[in-house]
Amino acid sequence: MPDQEAPAARMLRGAGVSPGVGAGPVRVVAGAVPEPPAGARHGGDAEAERAAALAALEAVAADLEARAARAADVGNTDGRDVLNAQALMARDPGLADAVAAKIGDGTAAARAVFEAFGTYRELLAGAGEYLAARVADLDDIRDRAVARLLGVPMPGVPESDEPFVLVARDLAPADTAVLDPAMVVAFVTLEGGPTSHTAILARTMGVPAVVACPGCTEIAEGTRVLVDGAAGTVRIDPSDEQVRAARDAVAARAAILESATGPGATKDGHAVPLLANVGGPQDVAAAVANGAEGVGLYRTEFLFLDRAAPPSAAEQEDAYRKVLEAFPKGKVVVRTLDAGADKPLAFLPPPGEEPNPALGERGLRMLRGHPDVLAEQLGALARAAAGSTARLEVMAPMVTDAEEAAFFAQACRDAGIDHPGVMIEVPAAALRARDLAAEVEFFSIGTNDLTQYACAADRQLGGLAHLQDPWQPAVLDLVAVAAQAAADAGRPCGVCGEAGGDPALACVLVGLGVTSLSMGAPSLPLVRAALARHTLDQCRRAADAARRARTAQLARESARALLPGLAELGL
Amino acid sequence: MSQRNVKIEAKVGLHARPAALFVQIAAKADFDVTVAKPGGEPVNAKSILAVLGLDARHGEEVVIRAEGEGAEELLDKLEALLKQPEPESA
Structure with a gap:
């Protein structure tokens, strides 16, 4: 019968990048509107x-x-x-x-x-x-x-009166700024990898997402689909029974997670503070609800997106103070403006054409060209922290060498900020971490960019997803080098990339010497539960096994074999 | 012809919210209203695109002109708007 397709054809597969299940009608973000041909004439009326x-x-x-x-x-x-x-x-x-x-x-x-x-x-x-x-x-x-x-479809994110599954080729920050989070039950994109904007946004919102999913943009508008963001599947026209079964499985896992509370620690009591990644005061409630002990990454560029001019010093100060106030006994690690590459800011254009923006003037490189913007941001941070009991730490993105680290530390001291640090995301910085450790108080490893640069694999390209894998043994080696250099200097070394939110990898990172983990708030309970089921020694043995493996897949498998508690969590 | 030379106090210049409010006020008039930089070509004050294209910034002076019944009152309103550092409403 022509209307009975084979079951396999009714299921699309991609990379699951944000767990959970969502079901609803598909709304497709249309592609570019074509240019009407030059010389087109009307009929005469x-x-x-x-x-x-x-x-x-x-x-x-x-x-x-x-x-x-x-x-x-x-x-x-x-x-x-x-x-x-x-x-x-x-x-x-x-x-x-x-x-x-x-x-x-x-x-x-x-x-x-x-x-x-x-x-x-x-x-x-x-x-x-x-x-x-x-x-x-x-x-x-x-x-x-x-x-x-x-008479062609409207561009951009579609309007809808009912909750829907958003399907797109890929999503840019500008597309998602106008999204109503209450209306999106899942994201599915044709392109993108685990660290693409869509994936990060979905995890922050706690909405399931599947990326790098071939065929998804051909699903007819309005078709009902069931998205499983852990398995990476998109079932077309699911039965009510299938939707119910998927939701029950998610609820069962949620019950286990509710039993995991309190500060992060291994089974034998080795403390690993669990922190949240936030983009502004609007993300604080989810962080607190998921038991974050503080903020490990405050992405301040999200305060500046879609702005022709930077927010005023007073507006910035307010946005920083609101997050500090949410964690009176914790710490808040703020990253200065990380503009450039996939997050261009209208008021900080690159100085010229950049054929390869990921290797261009971004992060601290760009801020050094705009010392007024950097000074204003640091000043606003210092004022926000004055009178707050939270511990403010401020770090620079895209730092390459000790000279840059020293520059940033001095800029922080000039602004009255006591705890300067740097992101470790450039392989050169990881390899020479001992030099950087002499200049600043802490490291935070950005595994997304560290993987992109170590494997020379653009984060925006879905076709390179297998190389954007933080389980790549070379990436684990770089993490180990940075963590060891930090330990030798008596400095903490956290991870704030998406890798910290993967329960198995979180255990491995702790085994490599990482001292705190920061992630999208919805990932916190599962990571807390995974750590609580393993001793520090188990984590170290899993880390050793992963580093001895020759491929990312073998690293994952050999580490998991030494982390038996993951199975209890259904992982 | 009524005319005013006004220094722009709006912090963002004649852009964004101040520009939108400026155009909305001008559009209510049933006579022509123009805005120009001193010595520059006047543009239609009812056209947001033309007004934005002037790129008149904070601290700069603009010349607003109108002719017709109620021109003075209209120019009063436009001048008052440009004098606000952060205008809230029309």
Whole structure:
């Protein structure tokens, strides 16, 4: 029977990067809207063509206003202002005049709209970096109006009145800034790896996600799917029985996890503080709920995304203080602005074309070119920490050598910050960690970038997922070198990459000498439970076995064989 | 023809929220309203794209002009807006 496909065809497989199950109808993020061909002419009825063009612009404006009202309802005033400004652009009288004039010359409506926007695009782009973000806004309106006129799907994250499974080729931070977390039950992407933006966002939100999933963008809009973010599967048209069984399995694991509470420690009482990765005050509640002992990575660039100008010193201070106040007895490790590569900031453009942005001016390299931005951020941090009982530690991203570490430590001291540290994510920094340890008070290993750079495998490329694996023995070697150098100097060395949230790898990292683990808040209970089931000696033996293995897969298998408690947790 | 020279006190300049409010006020007039940098080409103050394209920043001066019944009152409102460091509403 043609409508009875084989069971295998009704299940797609990818990489599960955020555990849990979610079921709902698919909403696909459409690809780019095509450019209407140059020279496209209308049939001769200029009046009707003009009316169609203006109606499309008006519909786009009305839609933007409706979204602005919804943003305002949830207290997102920045979003409201951006969307209202976009609505004004769609209704711009100068733009309407230009469209009408082109249609009067015989140009088809869609092409006329495209060209009229082009004129303003050049005007704004030529007005300097300050307007860079507005050019993107303008392109978005143009694409929406052209999509209406051509009858093709709207670009960007779709609107929906019911919770849905978001399917996309890949997601950029700009796409997800407008997401309503309550409406997304799962993410599925064609590209991306375990450390892509989608994966990190999903774990922070506690929403299941499957990435690098071939065929997912061909699922018809509205099709019901069941996503298992641990197994990495997407079942198409699941039965109610299958959805129930998947949810029961998740609930059973949750029951085990509820019994794991208190500070992180191995079975024999070796303390390993368990900390949360946060992007701002909005993530604090989940961190506290999952028992975080503090914050191990505060990604401050998330305060700056989608901003034409940096937040004021007072606004920054407020955002830092809110997180410090949540952990009066704990520590909060703040990472200074990590811009560049996959997280460009409108007010900190790269100095020139970068064919390979992951190797370009990002992290501390970029901040050294903008000492005013660095000084303002450090000053705001120092003021936020004054009077707080939390211990503030501040670290720089993308540090390569001891000279850079010394520069950052001095910048911190100048700002009145007592505990400067550095991220270890460049292999050169890991290999010469003993030199860096003399300059700063602590290390935090960023396993995502360390893996990307050690294996020369771009985090954005789904096809290289097998090389973006922190179980690669070379990555484990680099972690061991950095942790040993820190121990020799009497300095703590944490891990704040996604590796720390993998229960098996967390045990191995502790065995390698890592002194604290920071992760997306939903990963904390499982890691706490895994550590509590193994002694420090077991962790060390698992770490030795993993380093003796010749491949990532063998490292994983040989470590797991020495960590019997994982099976009790259903891992 | 009524005319004002106004120094922009809005911290973000004639961009973002101040620009949107400026255009919304101007659009309420049934006569022409223009804004220009001193000595520069005047642009339609009802066009957000033209106003943003001016790229008038904090501390810079702009010339706003209007002609018609109620022009003075309108210019009062626009001037008051530009004088606010962080305007909240129109």
